[in-house]
Amino acid sequence: MKTVLAFIISIAGFGALFFIIDVILLNAQGLSFIFRG
Amino acid sequence: MALSNKRLSIKKVVFSLSFLAFLLAVYFFASGQPVVSAPVLGALDYPATHGVNRRLAVWMAAQMHLWFAAFVLAVPILVLILEFIGVIKKDKRYDRVACEFLRVSITAFSLTAITGALLLLSLIVFYPQLMKYLASIFGPTALFYALFFLFESATLYAYYYGWGRMSEGSLKWVHLLIGLGLNTAGTGLMFVANAWVTFMMTPAGVDVSGVFNGNLWEAVNNHLWSPMNLHRFIANIAYGGSIVGAYAAYRYLSAANEKERAHYDWMGYTSSLIAIGALLPLPFAGYWLTAEIYSYSQQMGITLMGGVFAWLFIVQAVLIGALFLAANYYLWCGFGRGSYGERYLGYVKYIAFVIAICFLVWFTPHTLILTPTEARALGGQYHPYLGPLGLMPAKNTAVNIMLLFTFLSFLLYRRSHRTPTVAWAAYGKAAQAGLFTAAVINITFLGVYYGYFTNTLYKVASSVPQVATTLFVIVACLVIEAFMHRGAERTEFRWGRMPGRSQYALLLIAVSFTWLMGLMGFVRSAIRQHWHVYGVMRDASAEAFTPSIAYAAKVVSIGTIIFMSIIVFIFWLSSAGREASDE
């Protein structure tokens, strides 16, 4: 049970980290995370 | 050392000196040239060839040279790494196998030089005006080439013949330093030659009529120089590893006893580890190469990927897919080496399924070649459902996931011989599983959202966070693994128990790599189309037309067969020589 919780928390945690990486790397190329036309 | 070895080294010295003299001649000839524009040629300006297909001759010589050069650049890297590991781990096994690698490949060095000389000769004989023009710009680089060549010969000599004498204490470190020098010299040679070939594709430092502005560094450091340097450096490592792996696979299959089998099983694994490890960053180096082609000339880029060569990249996809499948298969067979390997066999079918799906996406084409009737029936040039899978975002997504799951196979393989004993092991594994899951979700999101709901800029840009995700997962997982397995229960890998099929996987890798290199060499040259120097010096010879992929495939296949035969001969020579001196 605890390991399942750890699994879900790490998905969330690493997901958040990947989100930050995405934003940084897209901004570095002059693009925003959300596409606006 | 036997007398024949001394004769061989004298021959090498003589050869090196004459080649050096020739290069110096080129340098002095070229340095006195006036600044000219690129010659405008007609078909009759090319020397008569008496029935020889000049383009084919140069193509074959160049490809042979590149195959051998890749091999002899890779081997010193592998040898140095293995020798270094042997010193750090104080394990003589690494040192012995490093020396064996070097001994087995020594003849390849001569062949690299011979094919290089053949290439130079055929270029001068068949395309003299082009060579004169290039020499007028790159003349001074011939001097660098000569110096690197001399340095390489000297360090190779010292590295090989000094192995036994410099095996202990501080002398061993000197020996390693010589090995480093050998690698530097070889890499330098490649960098110089890369300048010439990339200039022909993306010229710099010249105006539209080809007049050189005198800035040699600008001509050398053109758009493709750095990407080509990186790509070839990494690819050489992967290639060399695969050839040594194939050698080990063959010796494994024909091993006389268990000890030999164990030795060659280990050699095959170690070299494959290096080969596949180097394979992982290669798609990204290739991506940079293509991005620079696009940035130099949109037209060249589109011809490469969206025009007449698009289908060639589908062929490439098939080869890369084969490489990944073979590498994974080899790892899965390897589960049997570890005592705990059986517990991971259950995962194999899921990993295989994912990799197969990725492979299918990877080689789905976008633009279909249809007759007007077929196009009408289909409702367009693209398949309504599978068409979107032909676009780059789908490919990038597929390759990143393939890499991740190949890495997973590797992770499980490492676990097949050890069990963690730390209290937090279950959480560590949960964290890794969470990391993988989050990564796959992120990579898929990046591919789908930016690939299909935004514009071209995003399509290309989204590949960067995809790569970053994959690399992050690999590094983070390795770190977690290292900490998690502190004080772990370990058993030794049981070498020599692999099924025969697994060795054929290594052979498949080596053959596919060779063929793939040939194919990519073709496309690199072919996107210049009817130019000697793109946009600057037109190719007006009878063979200026761009050949079809079918034709290229046949040429590459014949080249591959010739090259592999010579390599087999080299390996046979070295083992025959060894047996003779053992007796």
Place this chain on the structure above:
Amino acid sequence: MNNFLKVAAFSLAVIGLYTFYSVWVIPPINPEAPPKEAVVEEPATVDELVELGESVYNGKGACSLCHTAAAGRAPLLERAAVIAGQRIKEPGYKGNATHAEGYLYESLVNPSAYVVPGFGASGSADKVSPMPDVRGSSIGLNDQRDGDKGHNSLSPEHLWRGGNNSARAD
């Protein structure tokens, strides 16, 4: 020896498979022959002008490679003659054209004089156009001037009309 034969046979089979795939499975594509220097006769009628423009647009000019809806990397040209007149009035326009024809000509020989927002080269903040000067070697159109009439074969009007025809045909 047995092993050697098996390994050799396997390798040949693999090479054979890749050759078979490249020669017989993928669609046969023969690249075009290298272009020959074309001498173009001065068009006598507007229709000939349009035809010439269309052949340049689809052929040597390689315009249709980028200026299509599917490619998404260059502005569409169906209404280029109309829009050209508007572009020169845009606040960001810093080029030298004073009328639509001039703008179209400028876009062909100096595309970076004005880059339509959103179509700049990656990383250039719309200051640099990814399009080459069409007179350069990669496309190689000649700037021919007919002294009497002041026409040139790059005349934007016939390229526009020719391009328009091609765009409608898609």
